[in-house]
Amino acid sequence: MTSSLLASRRDAERTDVFERRLRRYHPRFRGAVYTLAMRHSRIADLAASFPALLFALAVPRPAFDPAPALACVIDGLGLAEVAAAADLPLWLRRLPPEAFAGPIARLPDSEFFRRQIANHLPRSPKLAPIWLQVVADVASLAHEPAALWIARELVREPRGVTPARLRLICLWSWFSTQRATFGRELITQPWTPDMRMGTALAAADDWRVGIALHVSLGREVIADMWLRAGHVAGYDFLPLNSVSAIAEEADAMRNCLKTYGYNVAHNRSRLWSVRRNGERVATLRVGCGPRDPFPSIVELEGAGNTEAPRELWWAAQQWLQTHDLLQINTGQRRWGTAPLDRATWLSVWRPYWIAKRRIPDWLTIAPSRSALQAL
Incomplete structure (x- = not known):
C-alpha cells in the first residue's frame, strides 16, 4: 500500500515537472509539442534532455520529414544520432524551450562553430528567441564567422543590435571576404570579427553610400558640369x-x-x-x-x-x-526619375546572387533606390 502511494506520488511529481517544462514553450506551438510528447515516453523525455529537438520534431521546418528522427528516438538511440537524423546541431541542446518561436532554420554546425558558439549563448530566456533567429539569419545571409560575431554582440549589448539593419551588415560582411569583387572594392573599412556593432554599422553605411554614388552616376564622366575649370x-x-x-x-x-x-x-x-x-x-x-x-x-x-x-x-x-x-541648363529632374546605372548594379550584386543561388525579393535584379535605402 505504502509503496503504491509512493509510486503514485512520484508519477504525479514527474507529471508536474513535465507540465512545467511544456508550459515554457511558445504558446502558439505548445499544443503541437504536447501532442507529440504524448506519443511515447522517450519523446516526452526530450523536454528535459533536448528541448530544441522536441520542438524541431513537433514543429518541423518546411520540407523536413521528422518521421525517421522520431523512429530513432523511440528506438532509444543516442541524442547525437537523433540530432543528426533531424539535421539539428547538438549545440542547440543548451538552449531553453523559450528560445523557439518558430520552425528552427538550418544552423551552422562545423567543429569550429560548435566550439565557439558555446561562449556566446544567451542567458536570458527572453533574449533567446531573438538571438536564435538573428544567428540563423546572419549565417544564411553572410557566413559562419559573421554568425558567431553577431551571437557575441547580441549577448554583449542587446540594445545595440537592430534586426532591421542586419541585411546591410550581412551583405557588407560577406563582401568583405570576397576580394575579387566590385562590391569589395567599394568597401573602405572591411568587416573583422573583433569589431563592435557601432563601428560595423558605420562602416556598412559608408559602403552603402558608396554603392548609391556609383549606381546613381554610373561609370561615365559627367559631361555637363555647368561651369568651366x-x-x-x-x-x-x-x-x-x-x-x-x-x-x-x-x-x-x-x-x-x-x-x-x-x-x-x-x-x-x-x-x-x-x-x-x-x-x-x-x-x-x-x-x-x-x-x-x-x-x-x-x-x-x-x-x-x-x-x-x-x-x-x-x-x-x-x-x-x-x-x-x-x-547654363539647370533644368532639374523630378526626384526619383533619374535612371540608375543597371550595369553597375549588376556588377555589385551578381557575385552574391550566384554564391547564395538566389535573388532575394529585397535585392532585386532591377536597380532600385528603395531597395538600397531599405537595407
Missing part, C-alpha cells in the same frame, strides 16, 4: 566630374560628398574641388535655389566641413561670374 586669385577650381573624383575628394576632405550622387543625377547641383598650389583647400557645391534659375554657391567648406576663409568665398564668386550664367 578656372584659376582666380591663386585658387584652382577643378571639376569633380566622375564617381572616382567625388569619392577621392570626400575621403581627402573628410566630408559627406559621396551622398550627393542622387542630387547630381537629378541635375540639382555640381561639385568642385578648390585647390591652391596643388593642395586641396575646400570643396564647393554649386546649385540653384527654389526660385533662382541661375547657379550659385550653395556650400564652400574646408577639410572636415570647416568654415572657408572670406577671401576664398570672394575668389569663388569671381570665378562664378566669369561664366555666362544665362546659357
Whole structure:
C-alpha cells in the first residue's frame, strides 16, 4: 500500500515537472509539442534532455520529414544520432524551450562553430528567441564567422543590435571576404570579427553610400558640369566630374560628398574641388535655389566641413561670374526619375546572387533606390 502511494506520488511529481517544462514553450506551438510528447515516453523525455529537438520534431521546418528522427528516438538511440537524423546541431541542446518561436532554420554546425558558439549563448530566456533567429539569419545571409560575431554582440549589448539593419551588415560582411569583387572594392573599412556593432554599422553605411554614388552616376564622366575649370586669385577650381573624383575628394576632405550622387543625377547641383598650389583647400557645391534659375554657391567648406576663409568665398564668386550664367541648363529632374546605372548594379550584386543561388525579393535584379535605402 505504502509503496503504491509512493509510486503514485512520484508519477504525479514527474507529471508536474513535465507540465512545467511544456508550459515554457511558445504558446502558439505548445499544443503541437504536447501532442507529440504524448506519443511515447522517450519523446516526452526530450523536454528535459533536448528541448530544441522536441520542438524541431513537433514543429518541423518546411520540407523536413521528422518521421525517421522520431523512429530513432523511440528506438532509444543516442541524442547525437537523433540530432543528426533531424539535421539539428547538438549545440542547440543548451538552449531553453523559450528560445523557439518558430520552425528552427538550418544552423551552422562545423567543429569550429560548435566550439565557439558555446561562449556566446544567451542567458536570458527572453533574449533567446531573438538571438536564435538573428544567428540563423546572419549565417544564411553572410557566413559562419559573421554568425558567431553577431551571437557575441547580441549577448554583449542587446540594445545595440537592430534586426532591421542586419541585411546591410550581412551583405557588407560577406563582401568583405570576397576580394575579387566590385562590391569589395567599394568597401573602405572591411568587416573583422573583433569589431563592435557601432563601428560595423558605420562602416556598412559608408559602403552603402558608396554603392548609391556609383549606381546613381554610373561609370561615365559627367559631361555637363555647368561651369568651366578656372584659376582666380591663386585658387584652382577643378571639376569633380566622375564617381572616382567625388569619392577621392570626400575621403581627402573628410566630408559627406559621396551622398550627393542622387542630387547630381537629378541635375540639382555640381561639385568642385578648390585647390591652391596643388593642395586641396575646400570643396564647393554649386546649385540653384527654389526660385533662382541661375547657379550659385550653395556650400564652400574646408577639410572636415570647416568654415572657408572670406577671401576664398570672394575668389569663388569671381570665378562664378566669369561664366555666362544665362546659357547654363539647370533644368532639374523630378526626384526619383533619374535612371540608375543597371550595369553597375549588376556588377555589385551578381557575385552574391550566384554564391547564395538566389535573388532575394529585397535585392532585386532591377536597380532600385528603395531597395538600397531599405537595407
